[in-house]
Amino acid sequence: MSQTQTPAAVGSGTPAPTREVAPTADRPAAAPVVEMQGISIAFGGVPALDDVALRLYPGEVHALMGENGAGKSTLIKALTGVYAVDAGTIVVDGREESFTSPAASQAAGISTVYQEVNLCTNLTVAENMLLGREPRRLGGIHTRAMNRRARATLDRLGLDIDPASVLGRHPIAVQQLVAIARAVDVEAKVLILDEPTSSLDADEVARLFTVMRTLRDQGTAIVFVSHFLDQIFEISDRLTVLRNGRLVGERMVAETSQLELVKLMLGRELATLEELDREVAATDLVDRSATPVLKVLGLGRKGSLQATDLAVYEGEVVGVAGLLGSGRTELARLLFGADTADTGEIEVHGKTRRFRSPRHAIDRRLAFSSENRRAEGVIEDLSVADNMLLAMQASRGWLRPIPAAQRHALVTKYVEALDIRPANPDATMRNLSGGNQQKVLLARWLLTEPELLVLDEPTRGIDVGAKAQIQQLVADLARRGMAVVFISAELEEVLRLSDRLVVMRERRKIDERLNDDVSVSDVLELIAGQERPTPEEAPRG
Amino acid sequence: MAETPARTADRGGRLALLRRNPLLWPVVALVALLAINVVANPGFLSLRMQDGHLYGNLVDIARNGAPVLLVALGMTLVIATRGIDLSVGAVAAISGAVACVYIAGAPDGGSVGTAIVACSLALATCVALGLWNGFLVSVLGIQPIIATLVLMTAGRGLAMLVTDGQITTVNNSTFAGLGVGFVATLPIAILVALGVFALTALVVRRTALGMLIEAVGINPEASRLAGVRARTIIWTVYVFAALCAGLAGLMIAGNTSAADANNAGLWIELDAILAVVIGGTSLAGGRFSLAGTLVGALFIQTLATTIPNLGIPAQTNYLFKAVVVILVCLLQSPRVRHALRVRRRTLPMTAKAGVA
Amino acid sequence: GSSESGGSGSSGSGGSDGGLTMGFAQVGAESGWRTANTKSIQDTAKSEGVDLKFSDAQQKQENQIKAIRSYIQQKVDVIAFSPVVETGWDTVLLEAKRAKIPVILTDRSVDSKDDSLYETFLGSDFVQEGEKAGDWLVENADESDVDGDGSIKVVELEGTTGAAPAIDRKEGFGSKIAADDSIEVVASQTGDFTRDGGKKVMETFLKSEKGIDVVYAHNDDMGLGAIEAIKAAGMKPGTDVKIITVDAVKDGMTALSKGEINFIVECNPLLGPQLMDLAKKVVDGEEVPKRVVTEETTFDQEQAAEVLDQRQY
Amino acid sequence: MSAATTTTTGPTAWERLRGWSPPSQYLPVIATAVVFVSLFGVGGVRYEGFATPEVALNLLVDNAFLIVLAVGMTFVILTGGIDLSVGSVVALSTMIAARTLEAGWAPGLAVAAVLLTGTVLGLLMGLVIHYFDIQPFIATLAGMFLARGLCYLIGVESIPIRDETFFSVAAASVPLPGGYSTTPTALVALGTVVVAAWVLHRTRFGRTVYAIGGSQSSALLMGLRVASTKVGVYAISGFCASLAGLLFSLYMLSGYSLHAVGMELDAIAAVVIGGTLLTGGRGLVLGSLLGVLVLGTIQTFISFDGTLSSWWTKITIGVLLLLFVVVQRLITRRQP
Numbered sequence A: 001m002s003q004t005q006t007p008a009a010v011g012s013g014t015p016a017p018t019r020e021v022a023p024t025a026d027r028p029a030a031a032p033v034v035e036m037q038g039i040s041i042a043f044g045g046v047p048a049l050d051d052v053a054l055r056l057y058p059g060e061v062h063a064l065m066g067e068n069g070a071g072k073s074t075l076i077k078a079l080t081g082v083y084a085v086d087a088g089t090i091v092v093d094g095r096e097e098s099f100t101s102p103a104a105s106q107a108a109g110i111s112t113v114y115q116e117v118n119l120c121t122n123l124t125v126a127e128n129m130l131l132g133r134e135p136r137r138l139g140g141i142h143t144r145a146m147n148r149r150a151r152a153t154l155d156r157l158g159l160d161i162d163p164a165s166v167l168g169r170h171p172i173a174v175q176q177l178v179a180i181a182r183a184v185d186v187e188a189k190v191l192i193l194d195e196p197t198s199s200l201d202a203d204e205v206a207r208l209f210t211v212m213r214t215l216r217d218q219g220t221a222i223v224f225v226s227h228f229l230d231q232i233f234e235i236s237d238r239l240t241v242l243r244n245g246r247l248v249g250e251r252m253v254a255e256t257s258q259l260e261l262v263k264l265m266l267g268r269e270l271a272t273l274e275e276l277d278r279e280v281a282a283t284d285l286v287d288r289s290a291t292p293v294l295k296v297l298g299l300g301r302k303g304s305l306q307a308t309d310l311a312v313y314e315g316e317v318v319g320v321a322g323l324l325g326s327g328r329t330e331l332a333r334l335l336f337g338a339d340t341a342d343t344g345e346i347e348v349h350g351k352t353r354r355f356r357s358p359r360h361a362i363d364r365r366l367a368f369s370s371e372n373r374r375a376e377g378v379i380e381d382l383s384v385a386d387n388m389l390l391a392m393q394a395s396r397g398w399l400r401p402i403p404a405a406q407r408h409a410l411v412t413k414y415v416e417a418l419d420i421r422p423a424n425p426d427a428t429m430r431n432l433s434g435g436n437q438q439k440v441l442l443a444r445w446l447l448t449e450p451e452l453l454v455l456d457e458p459t460r461g462i463d464v465g466a467k468a469q470i471q472q473l474v475a476d477l478a479r480r481g482m483a484v485v486f487i488s489a490e491l492e493e494v495l496r497l498s499d500r501l502v503v504m505r506e507r508r509k510i511d512e513r514l515n516d517d518v519s520v521s522d523v524l525e526l527i528a529g530q531e532r533p534t535p536e537e538a539p540r541g
Numbered sequence B: 001m002a003e004t005p006a007r008t009a010d011r012g013g014r015l016a017l018l019r020r021n022p023l024l025w026p027v028v029a030l031v032a033l034l035a036i037n038v039v040a041n042p043g044f045l046s047l048r049m050q051d052g053h054l055y056g057n058l059v060d061i062a063r064n065g066a067p068v069l070l071v072a073l074g075m076t077l078v079i080a081t082r083g084i085d086l087s088v089g090a091v092a093a094i095s096g097a098v099a100c101v102y103i104a105g106a107p108d109g110g111s112v113g114t115a116i117v118a119c120s121l122a123l124a125t126c127v128a129l130g131l132w133n134g135f136l137v138s139v140l141g142i143q144p145i146i147a148t149l150v151l152m153t154a155g156r157g158l159a160m161l162v163t164d165g166q167i168t169t170v171n172n173s174t175f176a177g178l179g180v181g182f183v184a185t186l187p188i189a190i191l192v193a194l195g196v197f198a199l200t201a202l203v204v205r206r207t208a209l210g211m212l213i214e215a216v217g218i219n220p221e222a223s224r225l226a227g228v229r230a231r232t233i234i235w236t237v238y239v240f241a242a243l244c245a246g247l248a249g250l251m252i253a254g255n256t257s258a259a260d261a262n263n264a265g266l267w268i269e270l271d272a273i274l275a276v277v278i279g280g281t282s283l284a285g286g287r288f289s290l291a292g293t294l295v296g297a298l299f300i301q302t303l304a305t306t307i308p309n310l311g312i313p314a315q316t317n318y319l320f321k322a323v324v325v326i327l328v329c330l331l332q333s334p335r336v337r338h339a340l341r342v343r344r345r346t347l348p349m350t351a352k353a354g355v356a
Numbered sequence C: 001g002s003s004e005s006g007g008s009g010s011s012g013s014g015g016s017d018g019g020l021t022m023g024f025a026q027v028g029a030e031s032g033w034r035t036a037n038t039k040s041i042q043d044t045a046k047s048e049g050v051d052l053k054f055s056d057a058q059q060k061q062e063n064q065i066k067a068i069r070s071y072i073q074q075k076v077d078v079i080a081f082s083p084v085v086e087t088g089w090d091t092v093l094l095e096a097k098r099a100k101i102p103v104i105l106t107d108r109s110v111d112s113k114d115d116s117l118y119e120t121f122l123g124s125d126f127v128q129e130g131e132k133a134g135d136w137l138v139e140n141a142d143e144s145d146v147d148g149d150g151s152i153k154v155v156e157l158e159g160t161t162g163a164a165p166a167i168d169r170k171e172g173f174g175s176k177i178a179a180d181d182s183i184e185v186v187a188s189q190t191g192d193f194t195r196d197g198g199k200k201v202m203e204t205f206l207k208s209e210k211g212i213d214v215v216y217a218h219n220d221d222m223g224l225g226a227i228e229a230i231k232a233a234g235m236k237p238g239t240d241v242k243i244i245t246v247d248a249v250k251d252g253m254t255a256l257s258k259g260e261i262n263f264i265v266e267c268n269p270l271l272g273p274q275l276m277d278l279a280k281k282v283v284d285g286e287e288v289p290k291r292v293v294t295e296e297t298t299f300d301q302e303q304a305a306e307v308l309d310q311r312q313y
Numbered sequence D: 001m002s003a004a005t006t007t008t009t010g011p012t013a014w015e016r017l018r019g020w021s022p023p024s025q026y027l028p029v030i031a032t033a034v035v036f037v038s039l040f041g042v043g044g045v046r047y048e049g050f051a052t053p054e055v056a057l058n059l060l061v062d063n064a065f066l067i068v069l070a071v072g073m074t075f076v077i078l079t080g081g082i083d084l085s086v087g088s089v090v091a092l093s094t095m096i097a098a099r100t101l102e103a104g105w106a107p108g109l110a111v112a113a114v115l116l117t118g119t120v121l122g123l124l125m126g127l128v129i130h131y132f133d134i135q136p137f138i139a140t141l142a143g144m145f146l147a148r149g150l151c152y153l154i155g156v157e158s159i160p161i162r163d164e165t166f167f168s169v170a171a172a173s174v175p176l177p178g179g180y181s182t183t184p185t186a187l188v189a190l191g192t193v194v195v196a197a198w199v200l201h202r203t204r205f206g207r208t209v210y211a212i213g214g215s216q217s218s219a220l221l222m223g224l225r226v227a228s229t230k231v232g233v234y235a236i237s238g239f240c241a242s243l244a245g246l247l248f249s250l251y252m253l254s255g256y257s258l259h260a261v262g263m264e265l266d267a268i269a270a271v272v273i274g275g276t277l278l279t280g281g282r283g284l285v286l287g288s289l290l291g292v293l294v295l296g297t298i299q300t301f302i303s304f305d306g307t308l309s310s311w312w313t314k315i316t317i318g319v320l321l322l323l324f325v326v327v328q329r330l331i332t333r334r335q336p
C-alpha cells in the first residue's frame, strides 16, 4: 500500500497539511465529502471543542479517537446539526452547510448512530429502522413492505430478529444493532457510528465490520468511534485524534502503532497499562476453605435464569463470561435483589438472607453497578457529588445527612482517585461524558465500602486510560479483601482480572473453573459451542 | 457618589449571578404586579394597626394565600417525585367537613379542647387519605394523575357524606381562629403557613430528604438500585401533601366557620400547581424550590386581588389570568432566557473572536 | 295544551303497588338549599309510595340530559327536573313528549318557545324575590342610610354568573330600587353562591368602596360570608352595614335572629309535597296550571326569632 | 373411534387458543373491553332493560362529544403531553356557534368559525409548548383560562340555538338495521375514531406521534419532524375539541360559558381507562372509545339504579374508576 500524504506532526495542535488525494491507493484523487474547519463549541462557557478540524473522504473508514470526554461525540453532533457551532465551517460535498437539525443532516446524506442508543423502545424493530421513510401504499404506510425491508437489512447484518417485535423487549445490545441497521439502511454518503461496538460481542462486531467494509467499498465515508484499539486497527484506514477538545493529529492507521496512538490520545506514557499487563491474577491468595462472602444455591427466576450455584470468597474476582443474552446480567441482578428470585437461597457469610430489594443487599454490604448506565445508574440532573454520595446517603437514612466537611473530603478524594473530569463536584451529571459518568458510579459504590462488588460491564464505553484505571482499581480492591463479580463482554479483560471464571450460556451456568492460564480460545469454545451439545460439554464442577 | 472600578465590577458579577437565579423572574413578576396595584390604588401597600391587629392589602394577600401556599408546599414535593396530586381540593373539603361535623356534634362545641380534637381528627383523616393516594401510586404503580383523580372525584362525595350534604356551621372561636384569628398582630393563618413552610424547608434541606426526593424524581429505577427507599419516599410525600391540604381545609373552614363540602378548596389544586410551576419547579420532577413555591403562591393570590382592585370586569379575569400565567412562564422558559442572553452575549463573543 | 300527553298510554310500567315511577334529575348538591330540596323530594316520594329514580347532575347540563334520556328508556311515568340552565332542552323534551312521558319542571324554568314540552313549572319566582328585597329596602330607606349621608350605597353579591336566580334576583331588585333616587348599587360582583366567594368579594368591596350602607346577597351563604368579612374589618354586621339576603336557610335565619342580617326573602326548597301532588295529577290526566308558584314569605329579625325553632333545613 | 378423534382435535384447538396470547400492546385495550362487557353484563342482570341494544346505542349518542374529545386527547397524550384546555374550548365552541347563529350567520359559516377557532387555539398552545419549552400542563391550563375568558366575553348568559339546520340535525335519527336508530352525531364520533386510527397507524405523522411519546430526543436524533408533529397534535386536539363543541351544541342546543366544566378530566380519564399511558408512546384510539363507553356505562348504571344520594354518585364513580384502573393494572402488570 503506497500512501501519498504525510502524517501530521505528533503532538502539535495543528491539523495535517491539506491534500487533495483520497487515502487509499486504489481509489485515487477525490475531494473530501466532509470538511470541518475551526470548529469550536462551548457549553455554558466551558469549551468542549476548540478549533477542531475533521475531513472525511469517500470510501474510507475514519476512526475518531480520544479519551472519555475528549469531544468525539460533540464533534459528531456538531456535524449532524444537533449542536450549533460557536465558530467554524462545515463543508459537505463542496457546499458550506449549517445544519439546524439532525433531519437536515440526514437529508444531506449523513446517517448517524449516536453513542447512547437513540431509538424508541415502544415501537417495533422495523418501525425504528424505517421511521420517517416508511414504504407507503394508497397514501398510508405499508406495514408488510416495511417489515420485509427491515428483515432484508437485518439479514445483511446477520441478525435474526423479528422486525415486528417491540424494540424494548430486546436487550440493549440488540437495540444497538437495530440502531446500526437503521443507519445502514439508507444509502448514505457518510455513515457515522459513535461507539457502535461497546455492547456487542465478537461475532456481532465481525458482522458489523463486514457490512462496513462493503459500504466502504461502495464509496461511503464512515466515521467510527471505539475505545477498542484492536477494532480500530482492524477496520479503519485513517484516524483523527482529539484530546481535551483539541485536535491532536490526523494519521494513517497503517503508519501508526498502537503505542503511538495511545500516547497521542493520552498525551503521556501509558505506564498504567503496562503495569496492568504484568498484573497476574493472584489466584493462590484466595482462601477457598473459609466461609464465602456470598454463596447462592439454586438461584433462579422463571424466564431469565435457570437455577445457578455460585460462591464468591473474600479477595476473589469471579469473572463471568458469556454471549449476549446468556443471562449474565440476570444473574447479577438476582444476586443483588434488583429482581426477586423465584427459587434458591442466598447466604452471606454463611447466614441465609433474603433480598427483597436492593436495599437489603446493600445492608449486607453488597454493591451492584448496572450495565445500563443511563437508565439504571446516573441521576442526570443532580450534581456529581450528589450522584456519588447517593448510595451512602441512602444507607445512612435521610435523617443523617453527611456533614459538609466529610462530603467534601470524600468527593474530592474519589474525583482525584478516579481522575474524574471535569474535576468539579458541582457539575451536573448530565454534562459528563459517558466514561466519566461510569467512574462516578463506581465511586458511588466504593463509598458504601462493600464486601462484594458486582460489576456489570463497568468498562463499557470507556477509553483505554480509564479502562486501565478501572481494572487496576478492581485488582487493588480484591487484593485488599473485597470480593468482586466482574461481568464483561470483553473476554481478555475478564481473563486478565479474574481468579475464577464462570461461563454462562442460554441463561444457565455451564462451566466454572479456576483461572490458571485459561486462554481466550478455551472460553470461546465453551460459550460458542451451541451447535454441538455433546456430553463432554456438560458443566463441570 | 463616585464608585471605584473594583466595586462596579463586583456589582456586575453579582448582577450576573442574580440574573441566573431561578427565582429572579417570579420575584420580578410579583413585584411588577404589586407595582401595578400601587399605580391603580396608591394606598395599596399601606398597613394599619387596629385593635392590635395588622390590616392592609398585603396582610390580606398573605392570609388569603395561606391555604394555596400550604397546598402548594405539599404539591412541590409530590411534583418533585414526578407525581401530581389532583385530590388536594377534595382532601381540604373532607378535612373541613370532619372538623366541623365533630365540633357541631360535640357537647361543648365552643371549647378549645373540642377544636383541638376536631383538628386532630381531621388531620388524621387526611393522613389516611394521603396513605391511600401513596398506596395507589407507589405500591400499585398507578399513574399519579389517575390515582389522585379517583380521590378527587370521590372525595367531594365523601365530604358530603360526612356533612350529610349540608353546609355545617360551627361556633367555636378557637377553630375560627385558624382562619380569621390573630396572634401577635399577625393573622394566625399566615403564621401557620409560614411555620409549615419553614419546617418543611428545614427538614428537606437540612437533612438528606430533599436530595433523595430529587433523585427519586429524576430516575426512580437508578435510585432504587442505589438503595434509596423510593417507595417509602413517594408514599411519604403524598401523605405530606394530604396533610398540608388538610391544614388548608381547616383554614378555609375556619375562615367562614362552616364546612362547605362542595366549594371548599374547589380548583385549589390548579392554583397550587400553578404556584409550584411559577416558582420554577419542573412538572417533570426532580429539582424543586420551596422558596419558589412561596413566591408562586403569593403571586397567584396577588393576581386574584389585582383583578378586582384594577376594576377589571369579572368576566375578563380568566383572560387576564391566562395572559399573566403565560407571560410569567415564558419569562422563565430556558429557551426564552437563552434567547435574551444570547443577544446580550453577542458583543463579548465577537471580541473573543477578534483576539483569537 | 297539556291534556292528551298525560294519558294512560304512559303508565304502562306504572306502579306495582299503586304508586308511580318518577325520574328526577337534580342539578347537584351545590348548596344547603339544594340538599334540602333533594331531601324533601326523596322523603315525600318515600312516604307517598312513589318509586323515585333520582340522579345528580353535578351542575352539568349534559348529565341531566343523559339522565332524562335514560328515564325515557326506562319508561318512567313522569319525569321531573330542575334545569341547570334555561336553554337547550328542546330536543330531549321532544323525545319525552314522543314517548308520552309528562315532564314537570321544578325550581327553575326552561327557555323554550314550545311550552307544550312540559306540563307545569313548580318553583319560586326569582324576579319576585328580588322585588321583595327591593321593596323592603325602599320602605326602610331611612334606617338603611347608616352613615347618614343621604345616599344609600348598595353592594350586590351576585350568584353564579348566568344562572337564572342570579339574573332574576338582580333584575327584580333593580327594578324596585329604581323608584328611590337615593339608593344606588355601587358595586356588583359574583360570589358564586358560596360563603367563601361572598367573603372574598365583600373584602374587596370594603376596601374599594367607601361608605357602604347595604349588602344585597343573592343567597344566604354569600350573605354569611359577607358577615365574616364585615366582622374582620372591625364593623358590626346588621348595624354598621345592613344586609339583605334570599333563601332563609337555617344558618341565615339564625344570623337574622341574632341581628346580623336585616331581612331575608324566603325561597322555599321544600317542594316535595307539591311536586308529588302535581305528578299524580299529571299522570292521572288531570288538568294542572302551567305555572305553580311556591308559597313563600319574607322574614325580618323578629319573625326569624319566632320561627327559628321549627326550621328543619 | 369418533370419540377418539374429537379428543385428539379438541385439545389442539383448545391448546392453540390457550397458547395464543395477544400482542402486548393490545392487552390494555382488551382489558378495557372485558371490563366494559362485564359492566354491561352486570347491569343487565341487575336492571331490567339495561343490556339492550338501545342502551348501547344510547351510550354512543350521549357521549358522542366525549368520544371526539378523547380522540383528540389521545393524540396529545401519546406524545407524552396533556391538554387541559379542551373542556373550555368545548364551551367556547358552543358560545361561538350560538352567538353566530343568533347573529344570523349561515350554519356552514358558523361551523367553520367554530372549527377554525378551536384549531387555531390548539395550534397556538402547541407553538408555545414546543418553541418556548413550556410544560403542556401549564400552557394548556393557560389555554383553559383563555378559552373560558373568551366565553365570558361573548356572553355570560346561556344562549339558545334556534337555527333550523342545527335543530333538524339535532333531532334527526339515522335508521339502523333491526329497527334501531342512532343520530348523526354518533356517526360523526365513530367516523372521527376511524380517521384518527388511520392517521395514527398508517401515516408518518401518526408514527412520529408514537415515536415522540417513546422518546422525544430519540425522535429528534432520528431526524423525524418533531416540531411540526408536536405542534400538530395540539392543533388536532383543538380541532377535535371544537368538533366536540359542535356535537355538544347539537346535544344541548345552547351556548353557555359554564358548559363542560371539568370535561377535560373526563376525557383524560377515558383515555387512561382505554389503556393509553400518560407518559406517552403507548395506546390506541380504540381504547379511548372504549374508555368513554365505560364512563358512560357507569353513568347509565347509576341512573338505572336511581336510589343513590347525590354524594353517593360521586363516590360510586370514584370507586368504579378505581376498580377499573386497579383491575387493568393487575391484568397488564405481568407485561414488561
Ligand SMILES: Nc1ncnc2c1ncn2[C@@H]1O[C@H](COP(=O)(O)OP(=O)(O)OP(=O)(O)O)[C@@H](O)[C@H]1O
Pocket (backbone or CB within 6 Å): A043, A044, A047, A048, A066, A067, A068, A069, A070, A071, A072, A073, A074, A075, A115, A421, A422, A430, A431, A432, A433, A434, A435, A436, A461, A463
Ligand atoms: N450537553 C452538554 N452540556 C455540557 N457539557 C457537555 C455536554 N455534552 C458534552 N459535554 C462536555 O463536553 C466534553 C466532551 O464530551 P463528549 O461527549 O463529546 O466526549 P466523548 O469524547 O464522546 O467521550 P466518551 O468517549 O466518554 O463518549 C465533556 O467534557 C462533556 O462533559
Ligand SMILES: Nc1ncnc2c1ncn2[C@@H]1O[C@H](COP(=O)(O)OP(=O)(O)OP(=O)(O)O)[C@@H](O)[C@H]1O
Pocket (backbone or CB within 6 Å): A169, A170, A171, A172, A173, A174, A199, A303, A304, A322, A323, A324, A325, A326, A327, A328, A329, A330, A331, A371, A489
Ligand atoms: N436475541 C435476542 N432476542 C430477544 N431477546 C434476547 C436476545 N438475547 C437476549 N435476550 C433477552 O436478554 C435477557 C438475558 O440477557 P442478559 O441481559 O441477562 O444477558 P447478558 O449476558 O447480560 O447480555 P448483555 O451482554 O446484554 O449484558 C433475556 O431475558 C432475553 O429475553
Ligand SMILES: [Mg+2]
Pocket (backbone or CB within 6 Å): A072, A073, A074, A115, A194, A433, A434
Ligand atoms: Mg462519546
Ligand SMILES: [Mg+2]
Pocket (backbone or CB within 6 Å): A328, A329, A330, A371, A456
Ligand atoms: Mg448484560
